[in-house]
Amino acid sequence: MSNRLTATALQCLDIGPIDLVVEGGQCLAVVGPSGSGKSLILRMIADLIPHQGECSLDGVLANAMPSPQWRKHVRYVSSEPGWWATTVAEHFADLATLVRCTTSLGLPTDLGSAAPERLSTGERQRVALLRAIEQRPQVLLLDEPTSALDTAGTLLVEALVRDLMASGMAIILVSHNPEQVARLASATLSLGQRP
Incomplete structure (x- = not known):
């Protein structure tokens, strides 16, 4: 698979129409002032909100599969991630994956037993990134993934993103x-x- 994501005529409210293509191994940055619709574009691509237009991955249309299946391949990571269980570990299928990756992001290895609400905002952002990549999606939609991090934490996240791009x-x-x-x-x- 080439992991080629294409969006055509995406439109929601007063955003769009937007056309874009991003290939596996590449990073497309969406930039603009606050309120310009950057997060809405990611949510449209992830099929999280009603919209017009089409998205496809390696030529397969998003509307050709159930939305949860699409989101396994095209994963959205919010800047303010949600949590549904009492410990960090319960958000992962394999705790070993979490432990193996924590040090690469400057996180403590005993994070699994922590309650998400006890983590700092920056820790939650990094854990959400690890949660998103555990099942190896083909496309990752990152919504301000380092907004709560200092320079050192930001560079660790960017190194991981470069590794993900290198893997396709x-x-x-x-x-x-x-x-x-x-x-x-x-x-x-x-x-x-x-407007």
Whole structure:
């Protein structure tokens, strides 16, 4: 599989129509002022909100499969992730995966027993990223994944994103950090202020 994501004429409310293509191994950055619709674009691609237009992955249309199946391949990571269980470990199919990856993101190895609400915002962002990649999606939609991190934490997340791209994953990144965009993105989609 090439992990090629294509979106055609995506539109929701007053956002769009948007056309975009991102290939496996590449990162497309979506940039623009707050309120310009960057997060809405990711949610449309993930089929999380009603919208017009089409998305396809390696030529297979999103509407040709149930939405949960699409989201296994095209995974959205919110800047404010949600939690549904009492411990971090319960959000993972394999606790060993979590433990193996925590140090690469500067997280403590005993994180599994922690309650999500006891973690800092930056820790929750990093754990949500690990949760999203555990099942190896083909496309990762990152909505400001380092907004709560310091420089060291940001660089660790970016190193992981580069590793994912090297493995063939396609990335769409929303970021307000122009240096981050310059470090990661091979292409940029710029949005203007909404009317």
